[in-house]
Amino acid sequence: xxxxxxxxxxxxxxxxxxxxxxxxxxxxxxxxxxxxxxxxxxxxxxxxxxxxxxxxxxxxxxxxxxxxxxx
Numbered sequence: 292x293x294x295x296x297x298x299x300x301x302x303x304x305x306x307x308x309x310x311x312x313x314x315x316x317x318x319x320x321x322x323x324x325x326x327x328x329x330x331x332x333x334x335x336x337x338x339x340x341x342x343x344x345x346x347x348x349x350x351x352x353x354x355x356x357x358x359x360x361x362x
Contacts, residue, residue: 296337304344309337 296309309328316328316336324341 299343304342306340306343307337308339311336313337 293311296307296313298307298309299305300307314330314336316330318339319327319329321327326339326341327335328337328339329335
């Protein structure tokens, strides 16, 4: 199982989630402030959430919950 990488960019207020190793990707907008990142075969490598935090919430700590299932 590959590592999932989660990156928050405070400057652009985006949350970037990679399900596979970050690499060159074709980006596809969903129209709901989410951008899918796909390889040239059309497989989803990750996604980016635009405008992740409301303006007032950017100075607060974000609680994160992590769960792992064995498959």
